[in-house]
Amino acid sequence: MENIKDEMELLTKIIKGISAQFGDKCEVVLHDLTGDYENSIVAIENPTITGRKIGDSGTNLGLEVLRGTVKDGDRYNYITHTKNGKILRSTSVYINNSEGTPIGAICINLDISDLIMAEKTIKSITMHSLESEVKEVFVEDVNELLEYLIQECQKEIGKPVVHMTKEDKIQAIKYLDKRGAFLIKKAGDHVCRFLDISKYTLYTYLDNGRG
Missing domain, CATH: 3.30.450.20 (PAS domain)
Known part of the structure; x- marks a missing residue:
């Protein structure tokens, strides 16, 4: 098929x-x-x-x-x-x-x-x-699914964003990437706001996580 x-x-x-x-x-x-x-x-x-x-x-x-x-x-x-x-x-x-x-x-x-x-x-x-x-x-709305993945990501890292180090944020992005979060449209914008990082930093951390 x-x-x-x-x-x-x-x-x-x-x-x-x-x-x-x-x-x-x-x-x-x-x-x-x-x-x-x-x-x-x-x-x-x-x-x-x-x-x-x-x-x-x-x-x-x-x-x-x-x-x-x-x-x-x-x-x-x-x-x-x-x-x-x-x-x-x-x-x-x-x-x-x-x-x-x-x-x-x-x-x-x-x-x-x-x-x-x-x-x-x-x-x-x-x-x-x-x-x-x-x-x-x-879920009915894929954005609700993204919110769930972000909540699970926060649990995985074990600390609020304000206390996350660079390595913590790389691990957070790696976690979200493995679970397919970035296949959702505009997920990058949402994750940037969540982690308080720029789009450039997001792509850099993604490369680090995948590397």
């Missing part, structure tokens, strides 16, 4: 079939990764699970795949959380073209919140382990 749009009819049938199999607690999303990441969702079933819609952004995990930080982005049966506290059992499978470049993804998010509440009695049904928990952020 070279283009998601060429196979939309087939792929739409697949995500409809998956959602029908598991019911209204199962969100199934089709991403087109060949265009703007902030509008990567091209089809979605049961969107109330994460509150997203067609035209919304992908997650932080997809950015890492596009950046190349993660070579094989496929993940199966991992635990994630929505902003409003739902617990999901998720699977993400990436679609590559003939050159091995990711061009799309099918993501399944099954809301198991009710099952978790009754876990002591139906543990054999949920069959989940919090050890497999993965931080995945579901």
